[in-house]
Amino acid sequence: MDIKDHIRAIPDFPKKGILFYDISTLLSHPDAWQVAMGRMAKIVGQHRPDILVGIESRGFLVAAPLALKLGCGFVMARKRGKLPGKTVEHEYDLEYGTDAIALQDDALAPGQRVVVLDDLLATGGTLNATIELCKKVGGNVVGAAGIIELTFLNGRSRIDVPFDSLISYDA
Template sequence: MDIKEYIRGIPDFPKPGILFYDISTLLSHADAWQVAMGRMARIIGAYQPDVLVGIESRGFLVAAPLALKLGCGFVMARKAGKLPGGTISHSYDLEYGSDTIEIQDDAIHPGQRVVILDDLLATGGTLSAAIQLCKKVGGDVVGTSALIELTFLNGRDKLDAPFEALISYDE
């Protein structure tokens, strides 16, 4: 099954000149979604993770079902101020400004094998920040992954951990 057939391209979203790869069409097709999650489970399972970290918000849609399928924990990496209880944060620079992501301070234990997931890898800034955040709390980031990689943006070059994508777009 060609998973790309189930991903819709939306031109000029969220702003002119951007082609948005919409995974909602994949999510709405039960067979294609199951195939995608099965393929991702094989990729992620090879890392033997203790915990999967999903990056807000579409990364949750990938990481949570995979954690259930693989029998490991799931942790949310969210924007600042969105998680209850004590948190650990990491701030990082974007092309136009900065941002902060957080995890709960008891979500990852030192030495746990961590795989970080998102729906899409573009420039790599947010995924790189998530790697640094997980390492800050003692997690052993053994891998990272996304459903989609935009290879022409060279995001994987910013990552300090192995990266694998289910599908890629070269332009």
């Protein structure tokens, strides 16, 4: 099955000039979603993770079912102010300004094998920030993965752990 057949491209979203790759059409097709998660499980399982960290919000849709499938834990990486309790944050640069990603301070145990997941790798800024945050709290980040990689944006170059995706777009 070609997973690309189940990804919808939406021009000029969220702003003019951007082609948005929408996974909602993949999520709504049960056979394609099952195949995608099976393939992701093979990729991610090779890292022998203890815990999967999903990046807000579509990364949750990838990481949570994979955690169930692989028998490991799931942790949410969220924007500043979105998690209850004590959190640890990592601030990172955007094209115009900064943003921050947060984990609950007890979400990862020191030395746990972590794989960070999102739906799509674009420029790599948020994925890199989440990897750095996981390391900051003692996680052993052994890999990262996503359904889609936009290779023309070269986001992989910002990441210092192995990265895998199911599909890629070159333009």
